[in-house]
Amino acid sequence: MRGRIDLGGSSYVQSMEEKTGDYKLNIRKAQRTNQENDGKASKLEAEYYFSALKKCEEIMAMNLTQREIHSLWAARRKACEDRIREISEELTPRKPAPPQMPTPQSASKPTPQSASKPAPQPEGKRVTDADNTEEGEFKTKNANPDVSAETIRSWYQRDLEHLRGFEDLVGMEELKRRLMDEAASIGWDRIDKDLQISPVQSYFLYGPPGTGKTTFINAFAKEMKEQGFQYIKLTGSQIHNSLVGVAEKTVTAAFDEAIDAAPCVIFIDEVEGVCANRSDSNTASHEKRLTNAFLEARNKMKNCGKRIIFFGATNHPSDVDPAMLDSVKLLYLPLPDEKARESYFQFVFRNIPPEDGFSFGEMAAQTDNCSYRELDMLVNAVKSSIKQQMIRDYKVLDEAGEVDQEKTDEAAHEALSSGQVKLSRELYEMKLREYPPKDKSGVFESLKAFDNSLAGMG
Numbered sequence: 265m266r267g268r269i270d271l272g273g274s275s276y277v278q279s280m281e282e283k284t285g286d287y288k289l290n291i292r293k294a295q296r297t298n299q300e301n302d303g304k305a306s307k308l309e310a311e312y313y314f315s316a317l318k319k320c321e322e323i324m325a326m327n328l329t330q331r332e333i334h335s336l337w338a339a340r341r342k343a344c345e346d347r348i349r350e351i352s353e354e355l356t357p358r359k360p361a362p363p364q365m366p367t368p369q370s371a372s373k374p375t376p377q378s379a380s381k382p383a384p385q386p387e388g389k390r391v392t393d394a395d396n397t398e399e400g401e402f403k404t405k406n407a408n409p410d411v412s413a414e415t416i417r418s419w420y421q422r423d424l425e426h427l428r429g430f431e432d433l434v435g436m437e438e439l440k441r442r443l444m445d446e447a448a449s450i451g452w453d454r455i456d457k458d459l460q461i462s463p464v465q466s467y468f469l470y471g472p473p474g475t476g477k478t479t480f481i482n483a484f485a486k487e488m489k490e491q492g493f494q495y496i497k498l499t500g501s502q503i504h505n506s507l508v509g510v511a512e513k514t515v516t517a518a519f520d521e522a523i524d525a526a527p528c529v530i531f532i533d534e535v536e537g538v539c540a541n542r543s544d545s546n547t548a549s550h551e552k553r554l555t556n557a558f559l560e561a562r563n564k565m566k567n568c569g570k571r572i573i574f575f576g577a578t579n580h581p582s583d584v585d586p587a588m589l590d591s592v593k594l595l596y597l598p599l600p601d602e603k604a605r606e607s608y609f610q611f612v613f614r615n616i617p618p619e620d621g622f623s624f625g626e627m628a629a630q631t632d633n634c635s636y637r638e639l640d641m642l643v644n645a646v647k648s649s650i651k652q653q654m655i656r657d658y659k660v661l662d663e664a665g666e667v668d669q670e671k672t673d674e675a676a677h678e679a680l681s682s683g684q685v686k687l688s689r690e691l692y693e694m695k696l697r698e699y700p701p702k703d704k705s706g707v708f709e710s711l712k713a714f715d716n717s718l719a720g721m722g
């Protein structure tokens with residue numbers, strides 16, 4: 265079912281127009297800021313891109329079942345993300361490259377398993393091991409006339425500092441434990457060889473939108489970086505939108521790059537964009553060729569004998585070719601349950617306690633059927649109102665009677681740090697009425713159909 269499910273008729277159109285207008289305005293402001301700053305990156309420019317990114321997310325959330333619109337805005341969100349990352353790289357002084365590949369023993373946060381795990385050895389076929397470190401000039405042998413070295417370079421996620429780690433992710437404990445356990449089973453090269461086990465691990469995360477698939481994999485890659493794993497990330501919709509023929513070469517280059525970069529995590533988000541179901545009558549012939557190229561390249565990777573962890577993620581699992589599902593571990597990410605939502609509120613409002621007579625538990629009880637993304641939107645709206653209120657409450661005027669921004673900021677900070685600012689039930693419930701959870705019946709129908717098809721396959 266591909267019908268629009270969230271907002272009806274004119275309110276949908278009006279809301280889309282408003283949000284699109286806001287998005288464009290923020291992009292224009294970001295570009296103007298960059299021009300006025302002689303082409304140099306700035307925090308303000310990043311803030312405009314961040315606001316634009318938020319609009320993309322809101323529009324994506326409004327179009328959960330409108331695949332083309334959703335993909336378009338996902339690509340726009342990705343472009344904003346990329347620019348924010350570039351800005352943060354430009355503004356952050358670079359760290360010196362590590363002298364050698366860190367071993368689990370030298371990692372600052374060893375996993376319980378790492379103590380008994382063999383140290384990873386440098387893998388074979390890199391151009392040179394030093395080339396693709398943070399400082400080194402990027403080199404790759406996988407560039408071709410259609411897929412430039414620059415494009416391949418952009419797949420490497422190097423600055424993971426700004427990404428959430430496992431400790432910043434609420435809930436998902438079972439999944440975290442499972443993945444870290446399985447990661448610890450990588451690196452036993454001699455045993456793998458003796459038992460003829462492929463060290464390549466493959467996972468397929470699916471579930472409703474906004475449940476943390478992308479966030480979880482980013483966080484996992486961040487954990488694995490400490491064990492010397494590189495992180496390569498691509499988006500299926502971007503590859504899908506490239507020219508016919510180029511998309512196939514891009515997919516092949518991506519898996520070849522993962523082989524050369526091993527040990528590495530490779531993540532293809534919105535994987536249905538590169539691995540469309542070939543038995544679906546709506547799948548065009550060029551999409552079927554892309555699926556073939558994808559499966560061929562992935563098989564090559566699977567048999568390469570190197571330490572690679574592959575992730576695909578989607579909220580349209582029925583659109584993915586069944587051949588992809590044969591050799592991956594399927595992981596379902598549900599909407600957060602009440603307990604997870606309570607932990608979430610505790611985490612995000614850790615410095616804004618609820619007023620007397622109100623609790624995180626009550627907030628959780630009122631947000632059934634909300635995804636993490638929807639909770640984020642609600643929380644952002646609540647925090648914005650609190651901010652406005654704090655600016656009014658802790659206003660400090662200068663001699664001319666104007667607001668002294670620095671002193672006001674300081675006073676508000678003091679109030680927040682000393683627990684004086686409270687979250688009121690009234691504000692929370694008002695924002696909840698403005699940001700109710702979207703209708704997800706269409707999404708659940710499609711996920712149920714997928715689960716049924718899996719049962720049929722089994």
Ligand SMILES: Nc1ncnc2c1ncn2[C@@H]1O[C@H](COP(=O)(O)OP(=O)(O)OP(=O)(O)O)[C@@H](O)[C@H]1O
Pocket residue numbers: 432433434435436471472473474475476477478479480578579608636637640
């Ligand atoms: N476990 C979590 N704890 C706290 N916040 C989370 C968690 N998971 C996700 N989030 C928040 O929810 C937002 C949406 O998550 P994310 O984009 O990873 O979802 P997704 O499942 O990949 O969605 P989509 O299917 O639309 O791609 C993130 O920006 C993140 O801030």
Ligand SMILES: [Mg+2]
Pocket residue numbers: 477478479533577
């Ligand atoms: Mg995602």
